[in-house]
Amino acid sequence: MGVCGYLFLPWKCLVVVSLRLLFLVPTGVPVRSGDATFPKAMDNVTVRQGESATLRCTIDDRVTRVAWLNRSTILYAGNDKWSIDPRVIILVNTPTQYSIMIQNVDVYDEGPYTCSVQTDNHPKTSRVHLIVQDGQGFVSEDEYLEISDIKRDQSGEYECSALNDVAAPDVRKVKITVNYPPYISKAKNTGVSVGQKGILSCEASAVPTAEFQWFKEDTRLATGLDGVRVESRGHISTLTFFNVSEKDYGNYTCVATNKLGNTNASITLYGPGAVIDGVNSASRALACLWLSGTLFAHFFIKF
Template sequence: MGVCGYFAVSRKCLVVLSLRLLFLLPAGLPVRSQGDSQSDNKVMDNITVRQGETVFLRCSQGDVVTHTAWLNRSSILYAGEDKWSVDPRVSLVVLNEEEFTIKIENVDISDEGQYICAVQTRSRPRTTSVHVIVQVPPKIINLSKDIAVNEGSNVTLMCFANGKPEPTVTWKLLSSTGLVSEDEYLEIPSITRQRAGTYECTAINEVSTDVQTVELTVNYPPSVTEGRDVGVTLGQTGVLQCEADAVPAADFEWYRDDRRLFNDLDSIEIEDNGKISTLTFYNVSEVDYGNYTCVAINKLGSANTSMVLYEVIEPTSSTLLQALSSTTEKTVFTEEMTTSLLDMTTSVIEKTASTDYAIWGGPGAVQDGNSGTMGTHTSTCLLIIIGLQFLLKF
């Protein structure tokens, strides 16, 4: 009577003692009495349920049942219609001559384990056991923070996750294709600017997937695009442009020779917009022409490029007349040369024709030593024609 005391014996205490004696379940574990058959104690297939779902525990009755109970390890959940569990998630579903079913809602990992249905019939006691497996979706519990490093540094990113079954962890750089690591740790030696970006850690198991990201920034000194010279006429607007690639973004400075330029003070406008800085001259004057230097600076270094603002002279009416006069004179000269060459060509052709007739007087004529004259005249004609074509191009 040590369990319940000598005088104050509660109803529940009596039920516990009765169940243990009736079902021979010391500490809640089933033990077959001598003479029990193997079929008296049944083991059902495991029940797999996901965390947060509801699990139903069913037990068939059969014959004439005098007592029945559902137990979890050493604790009684239900004894017949009486609820012994203080867990509000546990409730009775069905209790009749054929079935004894209870349910556990919002299942958690602590609910995993063996459950026993103990039944006492008029003939003999029997037990049915089932093992509940609780699957837990993966959850990333430890992830590297967003990080900024200098180019050339060694980088290690980590991603730890738990879940049941144990999740697989992979890393991926979103700006590229394919996985970059299939481990909780991602090692990047001597990182370059091309490896900067958003890294995605994925933890996956049979239940679901958990995804989180880390932003990796790679700092590097500025590099500038080669400056382009710009020509502007007096009184017009001139714009010089400087482009720099850097992380962190570069600050720009403009210089004329060794003197730094500022807005307002030099009748100019300097405007920075991300990677590009522009130097604008309004109503360009003679003093604005010259060499300018753009310097891009960040905490890791600097780079510069130079460019020239030079004068472009617009054509005036006098220069146009001079050009036209020169063109007219050239045209007249070309026409005279063309006429002269045509006359020379005609003369050569006529002379060649008469010579050919004298040499090739008819059948049986004999060629003399001057027969090469024909080839000479022909070559001369070709040279004249080529020269004529050359002049006509102008």
């Protein structure tokens, strides 16, 4: 049913038809010399979704009637509101300016808006196009950063900035986490006298964080076993002897494991006068190899 349906009185229908005939003049109607800047509206209005859009039309004292339209829909005719949308309000209606505002704009508000005026001579129109950006503020669809063969030292926070001539730059930060198997970065032999407190330390880098285990030969060590304490915090694990005895001297293996792999290091607890070369022997390496392989298989099953 058209605008002259059953809900309109005949005089109301006549007003609607008159307004549309008056204001729906095609864009580009010739303007006489001297009228080139009248009426004048903004070329484009760009706002972000959720903000308010102001549509301004500059007029002069020759104007007898004014209206704002969205396509074929009359929003305002003079001070009279025709739109049922509560977000559309009139801002200014003076002899020099006729402006409206659309509050809390959404993407469906995007499109052409027409400022139509009637002078003593003939009607004139000017058009403004409302552009609504999405809430994220990013309008580019093909901008991306590609990192090939990424290394662990390339993890961290990256920043993307999008800007145009409408508003301040919109900045987003992206955190990249690079997963990698453990590697032991620090493991040092320690010399301690009998009866003293001794600490062996093992430091490993890994993402996800590594889990640590300590062994002496093929025996796994745990807190409370033979007077030792095993403690792991973050990327460091320690094996503490509270009262070192002769039987505590020897080689210990630190194993660091996560779901991507495992690594190990041999650390020696020695007494005064012991000769330590600081390098793992071949037999130690072979023992650590089969031990860490068994541990990794057990650990991997948990994931």
